[in-house]
Amino acid sequence: EDAELSPAVRRLVDEHQLDPRAIEATGPGGRITKEDVLRHMESGSSDS
Amino acid sequence: MSKHYDVIVIGGGPAGYVGAIRAAQLGLSTAVVDNFIYKDGEPSLGGTCLNVGCIPSKALLDSSEQYHKVKHTLSAHGIKAKDVELDVKEMIKRKDKVVKDLTGGIAQLFKANKIDWLKGHGKLLDNKQVQVTGQKGEQETYQAENVILAPGSRPIDIEAAPLDGDRIVNSDGALDFDDVPKRLGIIGAGVIGLEMGSVWSRLGSKVVLLEAQDQFLPTVDQRVAKSAQAEFKKQGLDIRFGARVTNAKTAKNVTVHYEDKDGKQSLQVDKLIVCVGRRPNTGDLFSEDANLLLDERGFVNVNEQCETNLPGVYAIGDVVRGPMLAHKGSEEGVMVAELIAGGNGHVNYDTIPWVIYTHPEIAWVGRTEQSLKSAGIPFKSGTFNFGATGRARAMEETAGMVKIIAHAETDRILGVHIVGPQASELIAEAVVAMEFHASSEDLARIIHAHPTLSEAVHEAALSVSKRAIHKAN
Numbered sequence: 001e002d003a004e005l006s007p008a009v010r011r012l013v014d015e016h017q018l019d020p021r022a023i024e025a026t027g028p029g030g031r032i033t034k035e036d037v038l039r040h041m042e043s044g045s046s047d048s
Numbered sequence: 049m050s051k052h053y054d055v056i057v058i059g060g061g062p063a064g065y066v067g068a069i070r071a072a073q074l075g076l077s078t079a080v081v082d083n084f085i086y087k088d089g090e091p092s093l094g095g096t097c098l099n100v101g102c103i104p105s106k107a108l109l110d111s112s113e114q115y116h117k118v119k120h121t122l123s124a125h126g127i128k129a130k131d132v133e134l135d136v137k138e139m140i141k142r143k144d145k146v147v148k149d150l151t152g153g154i155a156q157l158f159k160a161n162k163i164d165w166l167k168g169h170g171k172l173l174d175n176k177q178v179q180v181t182g183q184k185g186e187q188e189t190y191q192a193e194n195v196i197l198a199p200g201s202r203p204i205d206i207e208a209a210p211l212d213g214d215r216i217v218n219s220d221g222a223l224d225f226d227d228v229p230k231r232l233g234i235i236g237a238g239v240i241g242l243e244m245g246s247v248w249s250r251l252g253s254k255v256v257l258l259e260a261q262d263q264f265l266p267t268v269d270q271r272v273a274k275s276a277q278a279e280f281k282k283q284g285l286d287i288r289f290g291a292r293v294t295n296a297k298t299a300k301n302v303t304v305h306y307e308d309k310d311g312k313q314s315l316q317v318d319k320l321i322v323c324v325g326r327r328p329n330t331g332d333l334f335s336e337d338a339n340l341l342l343d344e345r346g347f348v349n350v351n352e353q354c355e356t357n358l359p360g361v362y363a364i365g366d367v368v369r370g371p372m373l374a375h376k377g378s379e380e381g382v383m384v385a386e387l388i389a390g391g392n393g394h395v396n397y398d399t400i401p402w403v404i405y406t407h408p409e410i411a412w413v414g415r416t417e418q419s420l421k422s423a424g425i426p427f428k429s430g431t432f433n434f435g436a437t438g439r440a441r442a443m444e445e446t447a448g449m450v451k452i453i454a455h456a457e458t459d460r461i462l463g464v465h466i467v468g469p470q471a472s473e474l475i476a477e478a479v480v481a482m483e484f485h486a487s488s489e490d491l492a493r494i495i496h497a498h499p500t501l502s503e504a505v506h507e508a509a510l511s512v513s514k515r516a517i518h519k520a521n
Contacts, residue, residue, distance in 0.1 A: 006486060007493030008459070027485045034487035035458035 061095020
């Protein structure tokens with residue numbers, strides 16, 4: 001599952017112990033972009 | 049012969065021939081009408097790009113670069129070549145062979161895909177009928193379910209410098225000089241002018257480019273444009289800005305009169321190339337009762353999916369809005385074929401790469417710094433010079449840089465601009481990254497082989513967040 005994340009998203013998810021399934025994905029093919037992670041963290045929906 | 053087709057494409061250039069092949073792959077009965085005649089008198093597919101554009105100009109750019117290398121730059125490697133000779137006729141002959149092989153290759157692909165090549169001028173009539181007029185004036189009319197208009201574009205002529213087919217030529221003629229002009233004038237310092245100037249300057253011409261605008265490559269990121277301009281100046285390309293040509297007279301030489309901010313000027317050259325732009329080929333493309341709508345600039349009016357105002361009639365490539373680039377037209381051809389076959393074709397106009405094949409090359413995709421500034425979009429950028437990469441040093445190709453621009457808040461890549469060795473190849477990585485909505489950090493965290501030129505892209509991406517390794521941030 002981790003392999004589907006882009007390098008920057010993988011780094012953010014690991015560093016902040018996020019659940020990728022909880023992040024709303026807007027990238028092509030349902031991919032999570034770095035923007036999506038940043039928006040997710042800003043909205044305070046922490047799941048760690 | 050069948051008088052009825054699922055798809056009739058008018059024009060066999062990069063937009064039309066690619067669209068036709070894709071349509072045939074999808075099971076549609078397809079014909080292509082094309083009237084291009086190569087200089088040997090033979091009908092030739094491939095349009096401007098293959099016959100008198102991208103391919104022949106690149107063939108000459110590569111040949112002239114080899115010559116320039118052996119004559120001027122190999123000595124830096126300790127290689128001394130004496131008595132180097134230039135045979136322009138042979139160089140042109142090789143170019144013609146490259147063109148012939150590739151255009152013949154398209155004819156083969158048509159056969160393999162069972163596409164009918166209707167030789168002659170294609171004209172759209174009412175009710176999706178297409179009239180084909182052959183070289184001897186013979187006419188035939190075909191019925192199509194769908195028509196794809198891909199008639200392309202042609203060089204713009206200017207009254208001040210009418211072509212004479214010998215000393216004053218357009219880009220077509222500039223590909224067929226049989227000798228190196230001692231002094232070469234070029235009207236227009238855009239992509240075509242710069243490439244033609246590069247070819248003949250490398251072969252020994254003293255080149256002067258007269259550019260009406262005050263700015264060099266205004267649509268290119270200005271930091272990259274400035275870097276390129278400095279290189280071209282070093283190479284001896286004399287680019288004069290704000291220069292408006294008023295008149296060109298041919299006698300033994302060509303005398304070009306022009307005006308710039310200092311007043312009236314004149315220039316003596318042996319040949320003059322006019323390359324001020326290109327315009328869409330809509331002349332005799334459709335009959336009046338076809339009621340095809342053109343836009344205010346004379347292009348065929350289309351929506352995002354290249355549909356015209358007539359149901360079942362599409363238009364693609366240089367004859368419609370958007371950049372006049374071969375790969376843009378081809379992608380539109382694919383999109384339209386897929387739409388006709390009931391699929392979901394689309395073209396991402398935000399990620400079309402541009403390339404200028406000078407030396408160093410210039411390539412870019414996405415937004416420039418000046419366009420982001422005027423749109424008020426917050427951004428950050430990172431740069432890296434090729435001179436700081438081991439590969440460029442080993443190649444003795446140290447001129448140029450990579451610049452990456454990302455959104456200040458989201459880090460999404462908004463534009464990538466390269467001037468330097470193999471920029472045309474390096475830009476592909478940036479296009480992929482942008483297509484996947486990558487951030488500059490994504491590019492920074494992807495492994496790039498060492499030593500390669502692509503490391504300059506990697507370091508520029510790192511530099512966006514001030515963590516490039518091989519420079520002080």
